[in-house]
Amino acid sequence: MNFVTPEIAWAPLAPILIVLVAASAAILIEAFIRTPATRRLVQLAVALVALVAALGTAAVQWALLDGAGTVVMDGMITVDRQALAWQSMILVFGVLGMILFAARTRAGEESFTPLGSTAPGSIEETLARRKGLQLTEVFPLGLFAVGGMMLFTSVTDYIFLFVALEVFSLPLYILVALSRRRRLLSQEGALKYFLLGAFSSAIFLFGAALVYGATAHTSYSAVAYAMELGGANDALLVTGAVMIVAGLLFKIGAVPFHSWTPDAYQGAPTPVTAFMAAATKAAATAALLRIMYTSLHPLEWELSWLFWAAAIASMALGTVLALVQTDVKRMLAYSSVAHAGFILVAFAGLEGEALSALPFYLLAYGLASIGAFAVVTQVRERTEDGSVGAEAVRLGQWAGLGKRSPLLAGAMSLFLLSFAGIPLTAGFVGKFEAFSAAIAGGGWPLVLIAVVASAVAAFFYVRLVVLMFLTDVPEGAEDDIAVEDSPLVRLVIWVTAVATVLLGILPAGALGLLEDAAVLLVSLGA
Amino acid sequence: MNPMNYVILASILFAIGSAAVLLRRNAIVAFMGVELMLNAANLSLVAFARIHDQLDGQVMAFFVMVVAAAEVVVGLAIIIAVFRARQSISLDEPAELKG
Numbered sequence: 215m216n217f218v219t220p221e222i223a224w225a226p227l228a229p230i231l232i233v234l235v236a237a238s239a240a241i242l243i244e245a246f247i248r249t250p251a252t253r254r255l256v257q258l259a260v261a262l263v264a265l266v267a268a269l270g271t272a273a274v275q276w277a278l279l280d281g282a283g284t285v286v287m288d289g290m291i292t293v294d295r296q297a298l299a300w301q302s303m304i305l306v307f308g309v310l311g312m313i314l315f316a317a318r319t320r321a322g323e324e325s326f327t328p329l330g331s332t333a334p335g336s337i338e339e340t341l342a343r344r345k346g347l348q349l350t351e352v353f354p355l356g357l358f359a360v361g362g363m364m365l366f367t368s369v370t371d372y373i374f375l376f377v378a379l380e381v382f383s384l385p386l387y388i389l390v391a392l393s394r395r396r397r398l399l400s401q402e403g404a405l406k407y408f409l410l411g412a413f414s415s416a417i418f419l420f421g422a423a424l425v426y427g428a429t430a431h432t433s434y435s436a437v438a439y440a441m442e443l444g445g446a447n448d449a450l451l452v453t454g455a456v457m458i459v460a461g462l463l464f465k466i467g468a469v470p471f472h473s474w475t476p477d478a479y480q481g482a483p484t485p486v487t488a489f490m491a492a493a494t495k496a497a498a499t500a501a502l503l504r505i506m507y508t509s510l511h512p513l514e515w516e517l518s519w520l521f522w523a524a525a526i527a528s529m530a531l532g533t534v535l536a537l538v539q540t541d542v543k544r545m546l547a548y549s550s551v552a553h554a555g556f557i558l559v560a561f562a563g564l565e566g567e568a569l570s571a572l573p574f575y576l577l578a579y580g581l582a583s584i585g586a587f588a589v590v591t592q593v594r595e596r597t598e599d600g601s602v603g604a605e606a607v608r609l610g611q612w613a614g615l616g617k618r619s620p621l622l623a624g625a626m627s628l629f630l631l632s633f634a635g636i637p638l639t640a641g642f643v644g645k646f647e648a649f650s651a652a653i654a655g656g657g658w659p660l661v662l663i664a665v666v667a668s669a670v671a672a673f674f675y676v677r678l679v680v681l682m683f684l685t686d687v688p689e690g691a692e693d694d695i696a697v698e699d700s701p702l703v704r705l706v707i708w709v710t711a712v713a714t715v716l717l718g719i720l721p722a723g724a725l726g727l728l729e730d731a732a733v734l735l736v737s738l739g740a
Numbered sequence: 741m742n743p744m745n746y747v748i749l750a751s752i753l754f755a756i757g758s759a760a761v762l763l764r765r766n767a768i769v770a771f772m773g774v775e776l777m778l779n780a781a782n783l784s785l786v787a788f789a790r791i792h793d794q795l796d797g798q799v800m801a802f803f804v805m806v807v808a809a810a811e812v813v814v815g816l817a818i819i820i821a822v823f824r825a826r827q828s829i830s831l832d833e834p835a836e837l838k839g
Contacts, residue, residue: 391821
């Protein structure tokens with residue numbers, strides 16, 4: 215057998231490569247710069263420069279793209295407008311996430327533990343804190359996660375997709391475990407997230423192996439081609455396809471693969487939750503979209519029950535469980551499960567509309583998520599000695615926030631209304647587009663359920679708004695809550711709030727761009 | 741020998757692995773279940789490569805091994821951190837997160 219060196223077109227890969235190279239360089243920085251304060255600034259600068267440079271390169275790619283796109287590395291990666299749209303979205307979430315990672319409280323406290331290896335409450339932990347150690351590894355870990363997610367959206371080969379899946383999942387598992395406050399909760403969330411995540415990627419991998427067995431191919435388009443040609447082993451094929459979809463539904467956080475979502479969201483340091491909520495869902499949706507449209511579409515009928523069942527169960531369970539939560543982060547986590555259901559609704563019938571509706575939906579959802587969790591980082595408990603403590607996450611502690619900080623409460627209300635899909639916010643346009651795509655695909659019963667679920671979900675979003683604005687601060691609890699005003703977090707809140715309003719009032723520009731991106735390049739590369 | 745038998749064996753291993761993840765309450769044993777599932781996938785990849793008379797499946801198995809090794813590093817780190825904090829790695833016991 216001859217080994218032929220593959221020709222690699224480097225230019226279309228540039229955005230991904232920039233991020234991954236910067237991540238590797240950031241690990242070296244970790245080893246060479248000793249002073250924590252300098253290291254933190256350098257790491258932040260490297261991360262932001264790399265992400266912005268990658269965003270610029272992606273924009274140049276978009277402008278220069280001739281025809282539908284480019285197939286790179288023998289069909290392993292496809293760079294078309296759809297992929298570039300998702301990559302840019304993830305980069306934007308990455309930039310916002312990194313800024314949140316770097317934010318500190320007025321007392322100079324970060325969101326991350328000074329030393330991850332110390333046991334919570336131990337002497338070592340106190341020493342590390344007193345010595346001013348800082349965990350700057352979060353920046354390279356975040357960069358690796360962003361790079362892996364970008365790959366995840368553009369890969370067109372099942373086995374390579376598994377590799378990309380792990381490249382972005384492994385850093386996230388670690389990031390979840392690194393909270394500064396409530397560390398037991400954080401580690402427990404990470405353990406659950408890790409075990410269930412590894413379980414689901416093993417399911418995905420076995421599914422990919424079965425599809426390979428049935429068709430002798432692992433490239434998306436070649437698998438579709440082999441299916442259309444016939445002669446593939448049907449039992450293996452359908453089992454494999456169901457397992458592949460199940461593995462991806464886990465990452466999207468749809469019922470019955472949602473059980474990690476509340477634990478990981480609640481346990482993780484809030485900046486990580488913000489980034490993870492927005493970017494993981496976007497990356498997983500992008501990968502599922504590409505697989506369903508370019509590879510498994512001949513099995514659409516066989517798989518539709520899975521999508522319908524997962525969509526209905528996610529919307530129902532997510533909404534009902536969000537209603538009974540008393541923790542803000544957990545409530546937002548269950549609301550993200552419900553949103554996973556809304557996302558799956560758009561897959562009904564695999565209509566072309568979904569190719570522009572889903573990116574818009576995820577953009578609107580991601581911006582609102584990052585904004586909402588950014589607000590959560592700013593509302594803090596006051597400890598008995600008057601210093602500022604952990605985040606105040608109990609719903610009751612948010613009573614009267616509108617009087618304490620009208621700006622934060624107003625921004626939070628905006629994000630909640632966008633989640634609920636109230637007109638003039640980005641969430642409304644996203645839901646409208648997603649549901650139109652589903653109706654075009656004959657999924658009107660799903661849309662009916664989705665509209666009812668949205669109405670019920672609006673109840674718990676509005677409940678928090680009412681709590682913030684119309685409820686008084688409980689007697690004697692006036693000094694229990696401290697509102698932070700970190701400039702970095704304020705910047706993120708402003709950017710996401712303005713974007714949410716702009717996309718809600720003038721969605722035409724973004725929708726027009728995404729309609730250009732509503733083409734998936736299919737090639738028989740392999 | 742019919743290579744399809746290896747695929748059947750792989751499926752059995754996969755089932756045992758997933759049963760371990762879902763039923764066992766010890767984090768290390770659950771994690772071993774995950775590894776068993778990944779290795780079942782490897783075995784089936786190699787068996788299918790043999791059936792199709794290709795090398796692709798075998799090359800993929802290498803990728804999976806590398807990824808599995810990376811996963812072990814991260815997983816054990818988290819499990820050890822949890823063990824240090826509470827002197828136990830039972831999945832039932834940590835019950836700070838509920839609902």
